[in-house]
Amino acid sequence: MNTVVSLKDVYKSYSLRPHIRGGFKHFLLHLPKYLKEMKQDNTFTVLKGISFEIKEGETFGIIGPNGAGKSTTLALIAGVLKPDTGTIEVKGRVSALLELGAGFHPDLTGIENIILNGILLGLTKREIKQKMDEIIEFSGLGRFIYEPIRTYSGGMLARLGFSVAIHVDPQILLIDEILAVGDANFQKKCFEKIMEFKKRGVTIIFVSHGLADVERICERVALLNDGRLIYIGKPKETIEKYIEIMGENGRN
């Protein structure tokens, strides 16, 4: 099996003082202090040397407590963030379900928003037009598709967003906690769609706090804690480790 995603010794930190704060007067009066601070290390390190590989067709889960660096890892694989040091290699078209309905505009109709969203997710106009019927069908929005989306309910918006995202025809699918949207029916539909992708050999990377979902879907799971990779292995073993460290954290 080919490796499609590989992270090697990835470090990622955020600057705590990205723009000049406190106004211009403050800036001028405290210029020496500012210059000194700029040189100093004002960063918060989220990932501290993460390395792992994901094979083609694998369903890979990432779990860990809040602030462990799960979402940052996904954003790095999606290419939204760049690592400070270390390398990330991704082979194949990535569809990142980090945000449903990216770029949706309330005054545009469902169809207009499908085109806008599809373009931002990396499809050309022709590819979107080819998939238009399927997207509308899956969303189950019926005649509402011709109405401005400000008339939609939250659930309808989520359905439209999810429907576009899964029709991008990804080779690698990133999913961040989005199965929590929509009603039970739509969740079931999403889950079926994910299983269908899995059958088709799409590589899936799945971040969730829902340990039952992780155990059900994933073949291999990584446990992150405080920016480090603690454990990587079969879902059951990793989840046991996770519960173990959560217990320790709770005691401390």
Next chain:
Amino acid sequence: MRKWVYYKDLILVLISKEMKVRYKNTILGFFWSIANPLCFALVFFIAFKVYMRIQIENYIIFLLSGLFPWQWFGNTVNSSPGVFIGNANLIKKVNFPRIGLPLAILGNDLVHFLLSIPVLVIFLLIYKKHPQLIIWSIGIPLLCIIQSLMVLGFSLAVSSLNLFFRDLQHLTVIITNLIFYFTPIIYAETMVPAKYRPLLLANPLSSLIISWQDLFLKNILRPSLIFVACGWAIVIFFVGYSIYKSLEPKFVEVV
């Protein structure tokens, strides 16, 4: 190959979104983009022609031939500070070429400018001036390319820097207002004393706006001025683009 089709589609879709959204739920729609320069032309006409007796013939069409291209410049540059900040969520969550956003604003204002040319032609005809098709069909695309490069350069610089230095959005409005009065739009280039001429041409907008006036009012293009405008456009574009390129990887963290 697919990459270029994608870029083209991205920009076209974003432009069409801008166009649809801008005048959604307004009654007069596109007319508003013409109304602004027309109103200013009227006010300047009363203030400078009627009250102050400025010595420029056909002052209304002189004003319009400078105000329409200025409107393009002003609109794009003044909306630049919000280009990335206004799309924070998109930048944080989706990996797409960010340059599409300022390009869409530029494209939208360019289309509006092109649509205002027929209005200008009507005014020219009223004043018995006749556009010469050949020189216009060369001049308009040429000057549009030069102005697009220049405006894009400014736009990239302002939109990128504003993420790190938010005061820039207030500064931008003031500076574009000041540049307006240092550009020969309400007065003619010939009225500027010879010793201040270098100062006039130090303003990147001057040579460009004068070229538009040459084309619209006299059906001529002066190569020397085009050359200066072109030089400015290339320099400004490269400065703006390199600012964008060097800051772009950090956008997602500060937006």
